[in-house]
Amino acid sequence: MEVKNLNKIYGEGDTAVHAVRDVSFSVKKGELLLIVGSSGSGKSTLLNMIGLLDRPTNGKILIDGSDTTNLKDSDLSSFRNSKLGFVFQFSNLLSDLTVLENVLLPRKIQQSYDTAIADATKLLRTVGLEKEIHKRANKISGGQAQRVAIARALINKPSIVLADEPTGNLDSINAETIVQLMKSMAEKLGQTFIIVTHERDQFGRVDRIITIKDGRAFEGEEPRRMEVTV
Amino acid sequence: MDYRAQLAMRMLMNKKGSLIGAVLAVSIGILVIHVNFVIFQGLYDAIVRDMKAYRFGDVYVTNEDDYIDKSAIALVNWFERIPYVEAATPRLDSSAAINATKFGKRHEEFRVPVVGVDPFRDIQASTIYTTVGDGQFVFSRNSIVLGSTIARDLGGLQVGDNVELKFVDRSGQNQIKRFIVSGITTSAGGQGFDFSVIVHIDTLRSILDRTDETGAIIVKLNDPTKATEIKDLFLRSFPSDDFKAETIEESAESALRGFRSGIALINLIGYFGMTSSAFAIVTIQMMIVSSKTREIGVMRAIGAKRKDILLLFIFQGIIIGVIGATVGTALGLVYTAYAKETKLEFEGSLALEVTYNWSKIAQTALTSFALAIAASIYPAYRATKLQPIEAMRTV
Numbered sequence: 264m265e266v267k268n269l270n271k272i273y274g275e276g277d278t279a280v281h282a283v284r285d286v287s288f289s290v291k292k293g294e295l296l297l298i299v300g301s302s303g304s305g306k307s308t309l310l311n312m313i314g315l316l317d318r319p320t321n322g323k324i325l326i327d328g329s330d331t332t333n334l335k336d337s338d339l340s341s342f343r344n345s346k347l348g349f350v351f352q353f354s355n356l357l358s359d360l361t362v363l364e365n366v367l368l369p370r371k372i373q374q375s376y377d378t379a380i381a382d383a384t385k386l387l388r389t390v391g392l393e394k395e396i397h398k399r400a401n402k403i404s405g406g407q408a409q410r411v412a413i414a415r416a417l418i419n420k421p422s423i424v425l426a427d428e429p430t431g432n433l434d435s436i437n438a439e440t441i442v443q444l445m446k447s448m449a450e451k452l453g454q455t456f457i458i459v460t461h462e463r464d465q466f467g468r469v470d471r472i473i474t475i476k477d478g479r480a481f482e483g484e485e486p487r488r489m490e491v492t493v
Numbered sequence: 494m495d496y497r498a499q500l501a502m503r504m505l506m507n508k509k510g511s512l513i514g515a516v517l518a519v520s521i522g523i524l525v526i527h528v529n530f531v532i533f534q535g536l537y538d539a540i541v542r543d544m545k546a547y548r549f550g551d552v553y554v555t556n557e558d559d560y561i562d563k564s565a566i567a568l569v570n571w572f573e574r575i576p577y578v579e580a581a582t583p584r585l586d587s588s589a590a591i592n593a594t595k596f597g598k599r600h601e602e603f604r605v606p607v608v609g610v611d612p613f614r615d616i617q618a619s620t621i622y623t624t625v626g627d628g629q630f631v632f633s634r635n636s637i638v639l640g641s642t643i644a645r646d647l648g649g650l651q652v653g654d655n656v657e658l659k660f661v662d663r664s665g666q667n668q669i670k671r672f673i674v675s676g677i678t679t680s681a682g683g684q685g686f687d688f689s690v691i692v693h694i695d696t697l698r699s700i701l702d703r704t705d706e707t708g709a710i711i712v713k714l715n716d717p718t719k720a721t722e723i724k725d726l727f728l729r730s731f732p733s734d735d736f737k738a739e740t741i742e743e744s745a746e747s748a749l750r751g752f753r754s755g756i757a758l759i760n761l762i763g764y765f766g767m768t769s770s771a772f773a774i775v776t777i778q779m780m781i782v783s784s785k786t787r788e789i790g791v792m793r794a795i796g797a798k799r800k801d802i803l804l805l806f807i808f809q810g811i812i813i814g815v816i817g818a819t820v821g822t823a824l825g826l827v828y829t830a831y832a833k834e835t836k837l838e839f840e841g842s843l844a845l846e847v848t849y850n851w852s853k854i855a856q857t858a859l860t861s862f863a864l865a866i867a868a869s870i871y872p873a874y875r876a877t878k879l880q881p882i883e884a885m886r887t888v
Contacts, residue, residue: 311882314794316794316881316882317882336798336799337798337799337800340793340796340797340798340799341796341798343794343795343796344795344796344797345796349794349795351791351794351885355787355790355791355794355885356791357500357788357791357792358507358788359500359503359504359507359788360500360503368496368792368795369795369796371496372496372792372795372796372797372801373796415795419796
């Protein structure tokens with residue numbers, strides 16, 4: 264993934280808010296990138312744009328070499344479905360579906376049914392929820408729900424998994440479980456993770472850190488201007 | 494099963510209140526149409542049934558302008574040679590002023606319709622004789638059967654009492670004739686001759702000085718589907734006699750045109766009712782969309798297109814339509830079965846002629862099904878307009 268001169272401005276004129284300012288960086292395959300910053304610094308706005316959930320005011324986002332800037336809404340949906348996985352602060356499972364059905368949902372949206380159930384079951388086994396697959400999503404704990412969300416994010420073998428405060432709603436034990444799970448997925452599967460968090464300490468040693476302050480991106484934990492290196 | 498259909502079903506099943514509300518809206522819409530149909534079409538068919546049984550038969554023959562001057566016996570015999578004809582009988586209509594004295598009190602004159610019948614033929618071609626509750630039919634020349642309303646208005650006349658009728662004959666002369674009441678006729682809903690009097694046709698011909706003249710020939714068929722064929726055959730056989738022949742459908746059509754317009758209006762009101770149930774579905778679906786905003790946002794985030802969201806809520810409309818149409822039609826059929834069994838006849842009211850009109854039943858079910866789907870389009874469209882980021886902020 265490559266992000267070039269990304270800007271996001273809300274409103275116009277005197278009331279305009281520059282939420283993201285001229286951010287550029289790239290992410291290598293298999294990298295676990297942490298985006299940290301205080302509340303309101305613009306890190307979630309940045310993640311939403313990277314996740315193609317929100318359009319930048321200007322700048323470019325390239326995923327697997329494809330420019331996503333001018334894609335139509337339906338193409339963005341297809342792109343999100345096939346190239347990106349999402350883990351939200353609140354697991355955001357569909358309460359009407361079972362654990363297994365939630366994991367299968369991105370694959371069903373893709374209308375690719377071959378090996379879907381086997382893949383979903385394997386992922387649920389990996390996250391330690393093989394016994395819960397037929398439970399309704401609203402009948403499992405918050406930590407379990409977040410593990411289901413990780414399995415759902417991985418079912419379509421995306422290029423990048425984007426996680427927005429994935430431990431923000433969990434107690435310390437469950438948070439630790441989720442962090443270790445994502446790190447092991449990154450190591451074992453070579454899966455790229457971009458994780459937004461303000462709980463930097465929970466993640467320990469990671470491949471890279473970007474700090475967002477007042478909408479600007481800085482390499483590392485100290486606020487110095489980031490120069491992009493690929 | 495398509496995942497959108499499966500999800501639509503799950504969402505509805507987990508919102509039982511909304512599902513029941515929407516299904517009830519569709520079902521009640523259908524039930525209203527069924528109730529309207531059973532009552533008003535049943536009433537119409539009952540009136541037609543009684544018109545056929547008492548007044549018109551399956552084929553009703555008159556003269557275009559005047560009385561029939563051809564021999565009634567000859568015409569009746571002509572009809573009765575046809576295998577499809579069960580019986581035929583002549584009738585002659587007139588009117589007279591009637592009065593009676595009961596317990597020394599004279600009841601003033603008022604005009605009544607007078608129907609002349611051939612009693613021995615009439616009982617084969619018509620069932621009006623079955624409405625004579627007290628006494629008997631007009632088998633003797635000086636007997637009269639009074640409609641129950643006439644008998645009551647004349648001070649409660651009974652069988653054996655005398656009445657006096659004043660006619661005006663063909664030359665304009667008053668003719669007064671006294672009769673002995675041989676019977677009182679009363680019919681459910683007053684569809685018989687409750688407001689008329691019945692006399693022997695030969696007596697009436699004699700009084701009116703219209704010997705060998707007839708007002709109408711009533712023809713009863715053993716196969717009513719042959720009515721048009723018999724009518725056409727009759728008109729072809731007597732091309733120069735100025736005869737007019739009508740099937741019961743034609744007679745009823747002209748007699749009940751206003752009633753038919755009323756039925757159409759009632760049906761229209763029923764369909765308006767069904768349309769208002771569609772508005773109820775729109776409201777319920779909008780509530781479901783509102784309560785599922787976060788889920789819609791999540792689905793959009795993980796790759797569902799606007800089309801998928803649209804289909805999801807249209808599937809909900811289809812599910813509501815299928816269940817609602819099935820439940821509504823079942824309720825309607827139960828009501829129709831009850832109405833057919835009881836004829837909705839209470840205290841001497843007209844017994845309804847209830848039928849299962851399968852094409853109407855299917856049309857009603859399909860219309861409500863289509864309306865349920867149409868009603869889900871706007872909420873579905875609104876759901877597609879939700880932006881994933883905004884939608885997911887909803888908790």
